[in-house]
Amino acid sequence: MVRGSNPLRPVKIYLFFEETAFVEHPLRFLNLEDLLVILVMKRTLCLKSPKEEGEKVRKLLVKLNLLDVSVKIERNKDHLFFPLLKKPNSQEMNKIGEIKGAEICFKTFKTPIRKPKGFIESLENEISFEKLSSLPHSFDIVGDIAIMEIPPEFSSSEKELIGNAILETHKNIHTVLAKFSKIGEANDVFRTRKFEHLAGEKKTTTVHKEFGCQYKIDLSKVYFSSRLSNEHNRVASQVKQGETIIDMFAGVGPFSILIGKKVDKVVIYSIDINSDAISCLKENVLINKVEKQVIPIHGDVRKIIPDSLAGLANRVIMDLPKSSIEFVDVACLAIKPEGGVIHYYCFSQEPSPEEKAIREITSTVEFFGRNVVKVLECRKVKTVAPFTYQIVVDTLIE
Numbered sequence: 001m002v003r004g005s006n007p008l009r010p011v012k013i014y015l016f017f018e019e020t021a022f023v024e025h026p027l028r029f030l031n032l033e034d035l036l037v038i039l040v041m042k043r044t045l046c047l048k049s050p051k052e053e054g055e056k057v058r059k060l061l062v063k064l065n066l067l068d069v070s071v072k073i074e075r076n077k078d079h080l081f082f083p084l085l086k087k088p089n090s091q092e093m094n095k096i097g098e099i100k101g102a103e104i105c106f107k108t109f110k111t112p113i114r115k116p117k118g119f120i121e122s123l124e125n126e127i128s129f130e131k132l133s134s135l136p137h138s139f140d141i142v143g144d145i146a147i148m149e150i151p152p153e154f155s156s157s158e159k160e161l162i163g164n165a166i167l168e169t170h171k172n173i174h175t176v177l178a179k180f181s182k183i184g185e186a187n188d189v190f191r192t193r194k195f196e197h198l199a200g201e202k203k204t205t206t207v208h209k210e211f212g213c214q215y216k217i218d219l220s221k222v223y224f225s226s227r228l229s230n231e232h233n234r235v236a237s238q239v240k241q242g243e244t245i246i247d248m249f250a251g252v253g254p255f256s257i258l259i260g261k262k263v264d265k266v267v268i269y270s271i272d273i274n275s276d277a278i279s280c281l282k283e284n285v286l287i288n289k290v291e292k293q294v295i296p297i298h299g300d301v302r303k304i305i306p307d308s309l310a311g312l313a314n315r316v317i318m319d320l321p322k323s324s325i326e327f328v329d330v331a332c333l334a335i336k337p338e339g340g341v342i343h344y345y346c347f348s349q350e351p352s353p354e355e356k357a358i359r360e361i362t363s364t365v366e367f368f369g370r371n372v373v374k375v376l377e378c379r380k381v382k383t384v385a386p387f388t389y390q391i392v393v394d395t396l397i398e
């Protein structure tokens with residue numbers, strides 16, 4: 001029974017077998033695979049019948065409501081074994097007795113491991129089918145906080161049910177919030193939104209883990225999206241030793257800190273106008289031990305870059321999709337005279353959202369006296385509304 005070399009912690013577990021006493025089993029020498037094999041065995045009462053009578057027996061057991069459908073019917077060369085939910089009463093036994101060769105016995109069955117219920121499934125008896133079908137089946141997770149988007153037709157008590165269902169089905173979630181406004185409706189410059197508490201601990205602060213980094217985030221005060229994690233990693237993976245980077249709209253630091261973690265000989269100026277974002281960023285710099293690489297700066301890029309960072313950057317990150325275009329002059333000023341890379345983020349609509357984004361950044365860079373030598377990459381980052389996307393354009397400029 002003991003396979004592999006991955007022993008579990010020395011704990012005891014009680015294995016329950018129907019119709020038998022429970023067994024105390026020391027897990028010290030078992031690995032997870034063994035444990036699952038043990039747990040999925042179920043000794044239960046069954047009806048054994050000759051193969052030829054199988055269909056008749058199955059129909060009868062279904063009719064009598066005796067068949068245990070959580071367990072698979074088993075067979076050997078001549079017989080079928082039907083797991084039973086309970087011992088048949090005398091009337092039921094009379095009917096069973098009419099089947100030639102059928103007899104009651106005990107057997108150990110393999111039971112399928114049931115997938116844990118999702119939160120939607122666990123709400124099926126609480127909220128109408130029509131309403132449930134309008135509820136998104138997924139939610140964002142930031143640290144131990146789940147963030148749901150709930151359509152307006154749901155009542156407060158239904159929202160609470162949804163929150164509790166998420167808590168029950170996701171043990172790593174301790175708070176459930178619902179989006180209460182669009183991004184930017186709490187503070188347009190800071191790009192924050194309002195939330196409504198649905199269930200669990202009443203808090204908006206958490207620690208989110210992404211690509212080996214940890215970020216302290218207060219969702220009520222700063223912008224953060226866990227949907228951008230691949231984008232943070234994509235940009236960080238391009239950075240080479242010796243670069244100077246300006247993260248113009250740094251937030252709590254998911255680009256800057258990951259770059260600092262990946263590359264030791266870099267300097268990253270991480271600017272944000274939101275003092276709460278900079279407070280989180282400063283803590284995150286310490287938590288992730290990137291004090292040597294990341295320099296948090298509180299203020300407006302329109303003032304900070306011309307005053308102290310002009311002509312310094314090999315790479316500029318412009319993650320303010322709603323209004324990056326208004327800061328392209330500052331980004332051009334930040335790039336070294338010999339050139340560098342701008343990661344330009346914007347929102348763009350069908351048709352041809354990528355082409356529009358490329359045209360927009362290219363013409364604006366040229367308007368401010370620099371040239372786009374090459375578009376290194378252009379891609380959709382995420383969908384933000386029907387036919388509307390967040391787009392990134394990586395441009396090499398001189």
Ligand SMILES: C[S@@+](CC[C@H](N)C(=O)[O-])C[C@H]1O[C@@H](n2cnc3c(N)ncnc32)[C@H](O)[C@@H]1O
Pocket residue numbers: 189190191223224225228248249250251252253254255271272273274277299300301302319320321
């Ligand atoms: C969309 S968030 C991006 C945050 C971060 N890059 C991330 O991935 O989580 C944009 C950030 O830009 C900041 N911001 C807006 N205008 C600014 C300005 N003029 N100067 C500096 N930061 C600004 C906001 O406070 C906000 O934190």
